[in-house]
Amino acid sequence: MKRRILTVLAATAIAGMAGSAHALDIKQGGEPKLKVTKLQMGIKSPATNTCPADAKLTAWVFTNKEGSVPIFIARAGGSGVAGPYMVQTKATGNGTFMGTYSRTLTIHQAIDTQYRASAPNFKQLSNWVPLKATCKIGLGGGGELQN
Structure with missing residues (x-):
């Protein structure tokens, strides 16, 4: 016993x-509880030297279940943080949950910087990603070559 x-x-x-x-x-x-397991970001810079031109910014948020995650977008050098942008994650069909945030950035002048996404409520940061555009041909200025 x-x-x-x-x-x-x-x-x-x-x-x-x-x-x-x-x-x-x-x-x-x-x-x-909802947890962010991974946060990634990518930017497709303009494929042309002509400005204005569009770049595509996308952030991917991965979680342990469906939910809503606020994210922020920061520019390198501390020149600003935008957001919050709400990302709704959903089941992807392979046992993971993911949501995306996308926006088009219109480039008007030469730029060489980096951006990253953050989900501070979940202590997650994405990688820094570059955004580059030379704008050697400015269509807004009569189509003349820029130095």
Whole structure:
């Protein structure tokens, strides 16, 4: 009888230790909290030397379940942060959850900088990505070559 009681107590203790590692990750009702598992960003710079031209900025947010994530876009050098932009993540069909934020940037003058996305509520940052445009041919200025 004592052996059976000790076995039950030991099993209960082991189960309690295993469950406590994730106790803070559970919302009320036993549902896991939304977590951002990865944040990526990319920019497709203009393919022409003519300005104005468009660049395409896209951020991908990966989470552990469906949810809404606020992200911010920062420019290198501390010259500004834009946002928040809400990204809704949904099941992708392969067991992951992803959402995207995209916008078109119209380039009017030469630029060589970097941007990155952040989800500060989830302590996630994307990689820095470059945005470059030479604007050697400015269509707004009579089509003359710029130096």
